[in-house]
Amino acid sequence: MKKTSKIQHSAYSIIEIGQLSELSQYSYSFPNSSIKMEGKIFVKELLGLTSSEISFNIMKPNSSIPFIHKHRENEEIYIIIKGTGQILLNDTTYKIENGSIIRVSPDTERTIRNNSNKDLTFIVIQGKMNSINSKEIGDGFSIKKHPEWD
Secondary structure, three states, X not given: OOXXXXXXXXXXXXXXXXXXXXXXXXXXXXXXXXXXXEOEEEOHHHHOOOOEEEXXXXXXXXXXXXXXXXXXXXXXXXXXXXXXXXXXXXXXXXXXXXXXXXXXXXXXXXXXXXXXXXOEEEEEEEEEOOOOOOOOOOOOOXXXXXXXOO
């Protein structure tokens, strides 16, 4: 498995996982299971995230996640970066492709597959459902300081 580089600071962290086209260098073994997924890296622990889990994925042609799953509290957002495939949501199959963004509530059954002859690259973001209550993007605010770039 490829090693990531990391910059750690008390207020931020930065990791380098490499090019998305090189995600096949990573693999993830699910705890208490013999299931191992090639081309998958979770970054929650690497970044020290406290509000979300993010995974970067590359799925080889004619492959799939080998199980259907749900979540207890977290909704998932699938962002398709490259390729085509299908996502199964509560027994309904939908075509997905570069530019597709799918939100899935915790209690929805889901799985994804690449039924094409090219790699499928996607990002999955998990966050606790209803944890952001504002309907606006009002959490951010500007400060009276201009950037000084190197």
